[in-house]
Amino acid sequence: PDELTNALEISNIVFTSLFALEMLLKVLMRVLKLVRFMPALQRQLVVLMKTMDNVATFCMLLMLFIFIF
Structure with missing residues (x-):
């Protein structure tokens, strides 16, 4: 029964992660499907990605x- 318990624990972790x-x-x-059909949201995400570079640089300097x- 110890081997069965170990096998059940491993399979539980595998299926949960899957x-x-x-x-x-x-x-x-x-989300990607939503972005494709909404150009305004797509523009906002592009601006957000461009500003993340500046924010990361600022945080590193800080x-x-x-x-x-």
């Missing part, structure tokens, strides 16, 4: 100054 991955993919595909001073 279903979680499936759920994430379905949500991602639904962390650098915090650790130096």
